[in-house]
Amino acid sequence: MSTTIRPNDPDEELTRLLTSIPIAQHKPDFWTSLLAECSLHNDTTTITPSDTTTITPSDTITTDPDDTITINQNRAEITQPMSLGDFQVHCDLVDTRKVVPIERNKPSKLVPYGLAAASILAIVGVASAFLLLREPITQDLESQRRIEVDERQQSAAAPATNEPPNDALNVTPAPAELAAATTCYVYSSQDGTQARVTIEDNIDQVLVIEEQLLGPDNSPNDVFYLTGTGTFVSSTQLSLTVDISVRTQSTMITESQTWTASSDTVTTETPGRLYQRTEC
């Protein structure tokens, strides 16, 4: 049996009925709202190999619920499970104050535009999350310094232990994603007047989080600890919490009981100025 198809045979009566239906106009703000939405979307970047994009603290993160964000070494990888295949975007966490190179990795199959857009937004969010570390660290340093002064006054009579700087550290596994991503360091200067908190990746690319001048009460033997925990509170939000503690020769001053540190990571990377580096 065959079907006879007449390509252009609209039912004239029905056509007349259908076309007689008046078509509603848009609400007055329709176009304004639409173009505003488009402009908002247009702030994102379509990722192509070797693209670069600038990340700023005001950037926001938007990903689909099924996206996963993992951080490997110095790179943020966003993978969205798709029937078309996995798609990963790597973001080198070089220095978020500068242009961050973005590259598409393993484009195993065709990648929809929306996926790429979601991925770049995710990257921006991850990097922004690191930027968000700045203020809490500053605040913690200030508060810890105040605590330190109080504690040292109270324990002035206590004997010095002269123990190696990091022997007493309790090591708590950090969340895998964050631990694999970066290393947090606190540099303190020889004269004990300056500490620089950094997040570094494994190839010594440094993101300076904060430089904090410390008061004369600090001793060169003071050891600064930076603890960082990262938790993906949802598929679209990465929550990072960082606490800073200071251990003097006689006492440990900290507001946090969660330590993520390793004694074998203390190095003298730049003799003469930075005498110790503590990993968190």
Added chain:
Amino acid sequence: MKISVSNTGEVNLPAALDGDVPAFGRVIKSYDAQMRAVAYRMLGSQSAMDDALQDAYLKAFRSLNTFRGDSRFATWLYRIVWRTCIDHLRKQTHYSGQPLEDLEDPHTVHSFEDRVISNARVLEALNTLTPEQRAVLILIDGEGFNYQEAAEILEIELGTASSRISRARANLRSALESKADTNDVSRHL
């Protein structure tokens, strides 16, 4: 076929494809009347039409880089509008029985009361069809697409479009005739 690619759309399309938002707006506006016709007849209310078209146009903007020019831009846009209308219908509890509140909306262009009533009956009758039947009817009988073009927009086989339009027409006539006691729509048939 009634698709008319205006100069505004053609001129601004390259810039729109490069992400130029104002150019995209001009392109979309050049097709908007056709899209409103489809969305309004599919959804039956101004608010639903606005919501669906807002979503559809935004999807189109986000997906501009997937437009390869293999089909006409209007066809590509119709397809997005159609999918979005279906999505909106699926979000509703029921496919049919949608409010026709916009028939009295000041933005609606109508002239005589009896015509308004007649149009309301047509919309009500349309709403008795499945969304798929409604869509093929609107595209072929309402917008003047041929079967092949309608099939392309709806992403169905040509034979499916043919059989579906037949059922849609029969069902619409039946729905209109069932209302003959209360209005004069049937006199148009």
